[in-house]
Amino acid sequence: MATRGFTGRAHRERDPRLPPGQYDVGSDWPVLTAEATPRLDPDRWTMSVDGLVENPHTWTWEDLHLMQQSEYQGDIHCVTTWSKLATSFGGVSVDLLLDAVKPLPSAQFVLATSTTGYTTNLPLSHIVDGQAWIVWTHEGRPLPREHGGPVRLLVPHLYFWKSAKWVTKLTLIERDQPGFWERNGYHDLGDPWLEQRYQGD
Amino acid sequence: MRSVAHPNPHAVTLRLDVPDRIDHVPGQHYVIRLTADDGYVAQRSYSVASPPSDPQLEFYVERLEDGEVSTFLADVVEVGDELEIRGPIGGWFVWTADHPALGIAGGSGAVPFVAMVRHARDVGRSDLLRLAVSARTRADLPYADELISAGALVTLTRETYLERPAARVTRDELAALTSAEATCFVCGSAGFAEAATDLLMAAGVAAQRVRVERFGPSG
Numbered sequence: 192m193a194t195r196g197f198t199g200r201a202h203r204e205r206d207p208r209l210p211p212g213q214y215d216v217g218s219d220w221p222v223l224t225a226e227a228t229p230r231l232d233p234d235r236w237t238m239s240v241d242g243l244v245e246n247p248h249t250w251t252w253e254d255l256h257l258m259q260q261s262e263y264q265g266d267i268h269c270v271t272t273w274s275k276l277a278t279s280f281g282g283v284s285v286d287l288l289l290d291a292v293k294p295l296p297s298a299q300f301v302l303a304t305s306t307t308g309y310t311t312n313l314p315l316s317h318i319v320d321g322q323a324w325i326v327w328t329h330e331g332r333p334l335p336r337e338h339g340g341p342v343r344l345l346v347p348h349l350y351f352w353k354s355a356k357w358v359t360k361l362t363l364i365e366r367d368q369p370g371f372w373e374r375n376g377y378h379d380l381g382d383p384w385l386e387q388r389y390q391g392d
Numbered sequence: 393m394r395s396v397a398h399p400n401p402h403a404v405t406l407r408l409d410v411p412d413r414i415d416h417v418p419g420q421h422y423v424i425r426l427t428a429d430d431g432y433v434a435q436r437s438y439s440v441a442s443p444p445s446d447p448q449l450e451f452y453v454e455r456l457e458d459g460e461v462s463t464f465l466a467d468v469v470e471v472g473d474e475l476e477i478r479g480p481i482g483g484w485f486v487w488t489a490d491h492p493a494l495g496i497a498g499g500s501g502a503v504p505f506v507a508m509v510r511h512a513r514d515v516g517r518s519d520l521l522r523l524a525v526s527a528r529t530r531a532d533l534p535y536a537d538e539l540i541s542a543g544a545l546v547t548l549t550r551e552t553y554l555e556r557p558a559a560r561v562t563r564d565e566l567a568a569l570t571s572a573e574a575t576c577f578v579c580g581s582a583g584f585a586e587a588a589t590d591l592l593m594a595a596g597v598a599a600q601r602v603r604v605e606r607f608g609p610s611g
Contacts, residue, residue: 192427192476196468199432200460212425212433214460222582225484227589227602272435307599337586375483389481 208266208276210383216273222337223271224356225371226307231357233341236306238288238325242363245293252342255325258283263324263347268383270350280334280345282326285318288361298363302370303344305357311370312379313346313353315363322348325358350381350388393473394448400531402455403500404466405441407448408475415444418507419486419577419605422449422479426464436461439503439579439605440480441535443510449477452534454500485577485605489517494569496561496588497525498580499532504605505579506535509542518542522569526561526584545569561588567595579605 206215233252241247262281268274294315301313317323324345327334334340339356346353352372373379378387386392395407416422418440425435436459442450455466469475485504487493489512495505502525512518523544527533529551540546546553547561566588570576576597578588585606592602 192474193429194426194464194475195473197426197428197434197464199426199428199434205432212435214434222586222606224606225604227593227599227604228586229599271437337582371484376481389478 206276209274210268211386212388213268213272213274213383216275219273220275220338221269221271221273223269223352224337226309228337229307229357230336231306231341236342237359238342239360240288240292240363241360242302243295243298243365244363245295246291248288248292250288255283255327258287261324263326263345265347267347267351267354270352270377270381270383270388274383279330280324280326280347281328281331282324282342282345284321285323285325285344285361286321288325289319292363294363297365300364300367302362302364302368303353303355303358304360304362305355306359307357309355309357309371311353311355312368312373313349314367314380317349317380318346318361322346348382350378350383352377353381393469393471393475396469396471398466399452399534402532403534404453404455404469406451406453406465406469406475407442408451408477409447410449410477413449414480416440416449416480416507417483417486417488418443418511419504420480420482421504422451422477422481424451424461424465425476425478426461427476434460434464437481439507441503441506441510443507443514445514446510452500452503452506454534485579485603487511487521487575487577489515489520492520492571492574493522494566494571494574494576495521495523495525496566496576496578496580496592497523498584498588499527500534501578501580501584501605501607502527502534502539503579505577506538508577509538513542522574524561524566524569526580561591563591563594566591570595570597574601576602577605578602580607582606 239249344355344358397405
């Protein structure tokens with residue numbers, strides 16, 4: 192149903208990089224967090240991968256910096272309808288962490304946990320093969336605190352609440368278990384191209 | 393659309409009749425979705441200002457000069473129009489008047505607290521809710537009269553209010569309103585929310601008791 196009188200912005204060429212219902216936020220980067228922003232000391236922060244794996248492991252800030260670094264260049268999409276196009280993040284691929292811990296065949300899902308207690312769930316198949324990173328730089332500079340700095344998860348093909356800020360742990364599990372927003376009305380998977388914003392989409 | 397009012401030049405208050413409405417919880421929001429004839433869609437989230445008991449759903453929308461949705465809602469929408477909405481949404485930034493709460497708002501971040509104030513009054517638990525609302529001037533403060541009569545601390549950054557000189561809200565002002573068992577709800581721009589949560593922490597509030605709703609210039 193069309194809305195009476197609504198034509199939208201002066202007729203736009205819609206950028207093909209924008210998923211349905213999203214708009215280009217340009218150089219801005221809005222902050223969305225449900226919690227108070229923590230002050231994390233990188234020297235005391237660790238990154239663990241545990242649960243259904245052969246060798247659970249914990250990395251320090253320094254450990255991760257000694258691994259092969261990789262960069263994501265592309266777009267990110269927030270469920271609140273902004274997208275940030277052609278941006279970049281640097282860190283390590285989650286593949287490297289998974290290679291080290293060796294997921295068991297029964298592992299199907301992942302619960303990401305932040306230092307704040309924030310959680311989000313993902314199918315394991317969505318964080319392998321170059322789809323997910325642990326990142327600490329944004330466009331070449333340290334990741335700002337309000338955007339999850341010093342370190343966050345990056346899963347750019349899903350809505351950005353899946354890219355847990357201040358991530359500290361990935362737990363591999365057999366059965367899906369909803370995280371923070373997923374318990375609070377948001378979609379379980381969150382594919383922006385399918386507009387999976389809320390439960391029932 | 394049941395009514396359209398302009399409480400100040402920068403905002404519009406919309407009241408809608410919603411068939412088969414699901415009761416919301418104070419603090420929840422709806423998505424308002426606009427569709428052009430060619431199928432183009434723009435949508436934004438807006439907090440509900442009305443309590444669950446209200447037969448209509450009320451939204452207060454700040455008109456952002458470059459906001460595609462808010463300028464349409466403020467300038468074009470008329471009584472009798474149909475709008476596509478989706479909700480209620482959100483299960484985190486909500487309060488059901490069942491335990492003490494402190495609401496801290498910057499500008500149009502006051503809107504969810506209007507729903508909380510009205511709901512607390514409906515259920516006879518106004519004693520559970522304390523409020524600190526901030527704006528540049530009194531004219532910029534949404535629902536100013538209603539929030540003031542609910543006992544809100546008003547902090548204005550550009551003009552004196554009663555005896556209080558123009559200044560940002562302080563740690564001591566917030567500390568005086570918190571209690572050990574209260575949940576602190578912070579709603580405002582990203583900058584305001586960041587500053588207010590820092591003040592709460594400095595006042596000794598545990599991070600686990602703080603719930604934040606930030607909004608950006610997202611129109």
